[in-house]
Amino acid sequence: MGSGRERPRETEAEVVTRRPPVLSTWMDQATDGIFVSDARGVYVEVNLRGCQMLGRTRDEVLGLNLREVVHPDDAHQRAVDLSKIETGQPFLSVRRLLRRDGSSFVAELSTTRLDDGRYLAFVRDITARRAAEEAVQRTEASFRALLDVLPALVVVHRQGIIVYANATAAKACGYGSPAEMVGSGVIDLVYPDDRAGVAARIRRMVETGAAEGLERERFMRRDGTHFEAEVVAFPLVFDGKPSLLAVATDATESAKLRAQLIQSDRLASIGLLAAGVAHEINNPLAYVLPNLERLAEGLASPSPDLAALQDNVRGALDGVRRVQKIVRDLGSFAREARDDTTATDVDAAVESALLLAESELRFRARVTRDFAARSRVRANEGRLVQVLLNLVVNAAHAIPEGDAAAHEVKVTTRDAPGEVRITVSDTGEGIAREHLPRLFDPFFTTKAPGSGSGLGLSVCQSIVSSFGGRIEVDSTRGVGSAFTVVLPAVAATAPPPSAPAPSTPPRERSNRPRLLLVDDERNVRNVLQALLKGRYDVTPVASVAEARERITESADWEIILCDLMMPEVTGMDLYDWVEQEHRALASRMVFMTGGAFTARARELLDRLPDRWIEKPFDFEQLLSLLDRLCEAQGGARSAP
Known part of the structure; x- marks a missing residue:
């Protein structure tokens, strides 16, 4: 280690004696190594921490050349280091330094050139930091x-x-x-x-x-x-x-699975209620058919009792409208709901649920309504009915059959700040306290085996959560239960102006709009032709093939009123053909449907939200729809 030593090495005692006492104390208390070298790179001063870093005594360090301390693999950087140090600015570098035993450590060196030509280096061991x-x-x-x-x-x-x-x-x-x-x-x-x-x-x-x-x-x-x-x-x-x-x-796939689960729960509810719904339809049919039979007999009489016949007509109409509402509510409930939401009337949703659950309620409890909510909620109406139907049926099943006068299922609606609260309460057996935390768990049920899947409340919670709401439960064993659906309220908006009722009786005119009526049911064609003939020039056809022939002969039709679902070739097929061959007529097509049972049918009705009407329909509503369509064409040949 004698290489690079060109003058006698000072001893530790000589160096310490040469230092001012204060400087000597400061240097030896420093936590960083301090090295001073001359212009040749020979160490002429070092503190205690520097000696400890190199594993040497002060006498062993003094007189060493920097080249003897730097790891050989880093020696090639010395020329670069010196060129930067010569600028007079402090230079920071990281090098590996050698200990006396040959081991090395990673050091951070801050080197400065002093006025007398020597070099001052502060050295910090950063081995642990570098490893970290x-x-x-x-x-x-x-x-x-x-x-x-x-x-x-x-x-x-x-x-x-x-x-x-x-x-x-x-x-x-x-x-x-x-x-x-x-x-x-x-x-x-x-x-x-x-x-x-x-x-x-x-x-x-x-x-x-x-x-x-x-x-x-x-x-x-x-x-x-x-x-x-x-x-x-x-x-x-x-x-x-x-x-x-x-x-x-x-979440696309999980959303699909969730929708399928909701639909499965809906269909399961329909299966549960099927017998009851059939009963609700048979009740009005029990007086619709006799009224129609008496009407037919009376009309055949040479001197009919007109007052009695009018009573027969009113009775038949009342029963048919009741069946119409049951079927419409059941169809809306069974139809696979989309995820979109609209401002929904909670009272109407409650009424639909109560109608569907009537057979479950009738022999168990009296039903009390207390509707005071004025706000609407943002929800999907079909899914909200599904939630309420689940809660109403659960309330009914909590009460034994046979003593309806002693029990009550009550539905209340209330406005709250920013919310609407819908509560379904019952005077049933209540829910055990230990079961309350698990009520909304999938497959958990308190019903007897075979009486429930355990998915109803779980699905309800999922639906209500998707609307931004929650379900609250209050139950006392032996007293009854109350389930409250809390949903965000929708800001009130002015209702749209209602369409003016068409004038009756319609006035005959020779220039009536031409209407092509397409329906495979002869009775439907006959009744519509009879109802529309004073207002439109109606041409009835029984199939899409006939409709194509008529349109090919003449495309001068103001309205094409077409059944959506027909055997063999459907109204959807006719619409596709019209779009291809007679595009201007596509905007003049109106559809009648007894139920959109396929994805293709639902997709078309979604595209044409104001160009279809459900069977059985109100004649005034149909006329209003047809008149609006004529007016949209400029009114040149609109109905009077």
């Missing part, structure tokens, strides 16, 4: 590798800008690669209607440092479409900087 940094880097690399292969969508953002996205996120959002997402605004990935809520969640995480629990949000794809996802988000340090990480799973 490398461990962090390895951890971050492993973490990033994990994120890269996760099947979930992962996005890391900082101050609103995406700094990382994995391949799953890029694919789900329609990007060619994750790099294309980096640098864009994270809020741009969110469906516009959901952005305010997401921005509020981001602010909370930044302010509190706490994670945000599972939420369902909609994400935008690059092509403008969107999809639902379930998201959790939390703060973390990413690439050494505070960031926010969001992990999402595409």
Whole structure:
């Protein structure tokens, strides 16, 4: 170790004697190593910590050349270091230094050139820090590798800008690669209607440092479409900087399964109520048919009793309208509901549920209505009826049959600040306290085996939650139960002006609008032709094939009134043909339907929301619809 020593080495005693006492004390108490070297790189001064770092005494360090201390693999950097030090500015470098026993440590050196030509270096052992940094880097690399292969969508953002996205996120959002997402605004990935809520969640995480629990949000794809996802988000340090990480799973499939579960529960309810509904239909039919028979007999009489015949007609009409309402409510309930919501009248939904459940209630309890809610709620009407039907049937089943006068099922509706509360209460047996926490668990039921699937209340809670509401329960064993559906209220809006009633009787005119009537049922064609003939020039046909022939002969039709579901070739097929061959006529088609039972039929009616009417229909409503369609064409040949 004598190389580089060109003058006699000072002893430790000589160096210490040469130092001012205060400086000597300060240097030896320093926690960093302090080295002073001359212009040749020979150490002429060192403190106690520097000696400890090198594993040498002060006498052994003094006179050593820097080259003897620096690890051979780092020696090539010396020329670069000197050139930077010569600028006169402090120079920070990281080098491996050798101990006396040949081991090395990682040191951070801050070197400055002094006025007298010597060099002052402060040396800090950063071996532990470097090891920790490398461990962090390895951890971050492993973490990033994990994120890269996760099947979930992962996005890391900082101050609103995406700094990382994995391949799953890029694919789900329609990007060619994750790099294309980096640098864009994270809020741009969110469906516009959901952005305010997401921005509020981001602010909370930044302010509190706490994670945000599972939420369902909609994400935008690059092509403008969107999809639902379930998201959790939390703060973390990413690439050494505070960031926010969001992990999402595409909820499209789970949403489909949820819709199927809801539909299955709905159909199960129909199966349960089928016998009762048949009973409710048979009751009015029991007096509809006799009234019609008496009407036919009276009309055949040479001197009919007109007053009695009018009573027969009124009785038959009353029964038919009652059947019409039962069938319409049952059809609306059975139809697979879409996820869209509208401002819904809660009282009407309650009445539909009570009508469907009438056979379950009749022999168990009297029904009391207490409707005081004036606000509407944003809900899907069919699904809200499903919830209320479940609650009403459960209330009925909590009461034994045979003593209806002693029991009550009561439905109340109330307005509350920003909410509407719908309560279904009963005087049944109540629910055991230990069962209350599990009421909404899937497959949990307190009914006898075979009497319930245990899915009803679970499905109800899922539906109500999707509307932004909740279900509250209050039950006392031996007294009864009350289930309250709480839903956000919709701000009141002025009702749309009602369409003016058509004038009656219609006035004959020679220039009546031409109407092509397409229906495979002869009786339907006959009655509509009779009702419309004074107002429209009606041409009835029994099939789509005949309709095509008539349209091919002449496309001069103001209205094409067509049955939606017919055997062999349907009204939907006619619409597709008209769009292809006579496009101008497509906007003049109106559909009649006794039920849209296929996805294709529902899709067409969704596209034409104001161009169809349900069978059996009110004649005045049909006339109003046809008149509006004529007026939309300019009224040149509109009905009077």
